[in-house]
Amino acid sequence: MLQRSPHARARRHSGWRRRAVVTGVLLAGLVTTVLVSAQWGQFTTSTADVLGSLERAVTGNWGPETQLVDATLWNIRFPRIVLACIVGACLGIGGALMQGVFGNPLAEPGVIGVTSGAAVGACAAIVFGTGTGLQVPAAAFAGGLLVSALVYALSRSGRRSMVLTLVLTGIAINAVAGALISFFTFLADTTSRETIIFWQMGSLNGATWHAVALTGSIGGVGVFCALLLWRRLDVLALGESAARHTGVHVERLRGLVIVLVALTSAAAVAFAGLIGFIGLVVPHALRLVLGPSHAALLPLSALGGAVLLSVADVVARNVVPYADLPIGIFTALVGGPVFFVLLRTTLKRQGVL
8 A cells, every 4th residue: 555755644734724724714704794794784783683683583583673673684685695695606616617627727707708698688688678577687697508508619629629719719709799788788778778887887786585596596506516526627637638548528528617607607697797806816816725626626716706795795885875886896996906916926936927
């Protein structure tokens, strides 16, 4: 039996400690953010109010003296908090999957056109439909899936899909989608045009338990299936030739990953609008800390995405008094500089800078 060297054992233990620390920090950050988000807002509540409302939900012992607190928490804040966690988790794990299957830390779900396709679907529903109920989310979800399928189909050469061809096809389709969005914005009346603009900025305003149930069920299936792929993604990181020699069907794996990314990302943006940088920054930062193993990277990317979007939502709701700042603005303002720092760190490690 082969014995690991002391150096290998120490490195393995160091990796486990690092994962445990990161997991603990993210879990503590999520719990803290959820409590803060439940308390802060135009109507301020306390920790005792939040815990008491949760207790009343379990026991069913509602009372008229706490009606305002319970209505605020269960009809407005709790659905928004849960939706933020689900959307952030979907975007985070989608980015980790894209970076793993492309072998590039700059990859994110927008590469395959899912976000631009969702925007086209939403714009079409706003301009030609009533823009009420589930019309816009359903159209956004369908548009994201259809455009992702189109990008993948056009990028295939025979039975194979080349990464470079996929990226270039995605760029071309995204450009066409951008033109369609501009065309729909031109056709829209003033009210519809404002709706389109605000939808593209991203927001969790108006979150409902119905939206939570739909996003959670669709995104949950995608996240669960994605977590099962960590071994094959680790093998793919060694190179396509090595992966094929070990029995991994690279084209099938790539197609499956694209389906899962399209599913989770489309479900996320359908109700929340376009929210950038979550799928780019979170897995990239965690990869620098934890290394390339997807056993930890995939679940922690989902957890990190939930934390980051929850924090962004708290800031977006409270940074401007009596106003709800579009959350996409905040993630772009913060995510851009953070990603620039992470990129320079990566290049320095590779000896490029």
